[in-house]
Amino acid sequence: MGELACIPYNQHDPERSIWWLFPKVPKGRANWPAYHLGKYFVDKRSGRLRLGVHIEKGLGLELAALHGAANRKHYALTPQWRWHSFLNDLRTDRLARALKLLAARAPVELEVDAGPTPFEAGAPRSASTSFSFRYVPGGTSDLDCFEASPREKMLSGLEAVRSLQALADRLTHATQEPWYWVNVIVYVPVLVGPSPGLDVHSEWTPIRFWNDAFLPLRNWVG
Numbered sequence: 001m002g003e004l005a006c007i008p009y010n011q012h013d014p015e016r017s018i019w020w021l022f023p024k025v026p027k028g029r030a031n032w033p034a035y036h037l038g039k040y041f042v043d044k045r046s047g048r049l050r051l052g053v054h055i056e057k058g059l060g061l062e063l064a065a066l067h068g069a070a071n072r073k074h075y076a077l078t079p080q081w082r083w084h085s086f087l088n089d090l091r092t093d094r095l096a097r098a099l100k101l102l103a104a105r106a107p108v109e110l111e112v113d114a115g116p117t118p119f120e121a122g123a124p125r126s127a128s129t130s131f132s133f134r135y136v137p138g139g140t141s142d143l144d145c146f147e148a149s150p151r152e153k154m155l156s157g158l159e160a161v162r163s164l165q166a167l168a169d170r171l172t173h174a175t176q177e178p179w180y181w182v183n184v185i186v187y188v189p190v191l192v193g194p195s196p197g198l199d200v201h202s203e204w205t206p207i208r209f210w211n212d213a214f215l216p217l218r219n220w221v222g
Contacts, residue, residue, distance in 0.1 A: 003024055005024050005032075005034075007019070007020055007032065007034075008020075010120060018042070018043035019042045019043065020040070021039060022039045022221060022222065023221070033074050033118075035056050035075070036056075036058070037222055038221045039221060040052070040054075040221055041053065041054040041185065047191065049189070050185070050187040050188070050190075051187055052186045052187030052214075052217060053185070053186050053217040053220045053221060055082055055183075055184045055185075055220060056081075056082075056083065056181065056182065057081070057083045057171075057174060058074075058078075058083075058181065059076060059077060059117075059178055060178020060179065061076045062178070063075075075118065077178075082220065082222070083175070083182075084175075086184070087168055087171055087172055090167060090171070091172075094219070095164065095220075096142075096164055098219070102135075102188060102212070102213070102217070103135055103137045106188045107134070108186070108187070109134055109187055109188075110132070110185065111131070111132045111133070111184070111187070112158060112182065112183070113129065113183040114129045114181065114182045115128035115180060116181065118181055119183070121185050129150050129154045130147070130148070130149045131147070131149075131155065131158045132145070132146055132148075133161075133167075142162075142163055143161060143162050143163055143164065143166075143167060144162075145158075145160075145161065154177075155170065155174060157170065158170055187213070188213040
């Protein structure tokens with residue numbers, strides 16, 4: 001993949017795993033596991049390909065330490081994590097501009113999951129909570145929550161969020177809640193296989209995947 005590493009999150013079951021694409025580093029250094037980075041991602045859920053970016057919030061230092069010394073440095077949220085700049089861009093109009101560009105080319109959705117430890121975005125887990133939104137540009141409410149599975153008081157109230165600004169506020173609050181992990185994915189959904197009656201947005205090629213789903217989100221990778 002040129003300058004990008006391409007690695008399945010679940011290396012024991014790559015066929016069903018989310019795949020991450022993120023910048024390679026010089027030989028002798030390592031950025032795996034890449035929790036702290038923004039990643040391009042590709043996965044397949046419910047007959048749809050999803051292509052976009054994946055951002056994560058780690059645990060507080062004390063909670064991360066409970067997972068052992070080997071995991072602590074990977075699990076603990078620090079100022080170097082992409083999470084912080086992503087929230088800042090979500091609060092301003094920088095991310096909104098990219099989403100408007102995406103939405104002019106294809107439908108756009110966001111998913112926010114939370115759980116007690118790192119986990120695969122979009123994978124069903126009994127201990128996790130999940131919220132899915134459609135991005136609707138041009139209105140007073142630019143987010144429409146179409147699916148919610150709240151559990152364990154993680155991200156409580158997120159189903160009521162109707163704007164990117166309100167989402168930024170709630171996720172900023174989550175930064176101060178050190179006891180759970182958060183996945184945020186922003187993506188274009190693409191139906192797999194023949195689907196009569198679809199509009200022009202269903203006509204996808206590998207070049208279009210890159211140009212229309214990935215490139216508008218390149219500022220949040222790495």
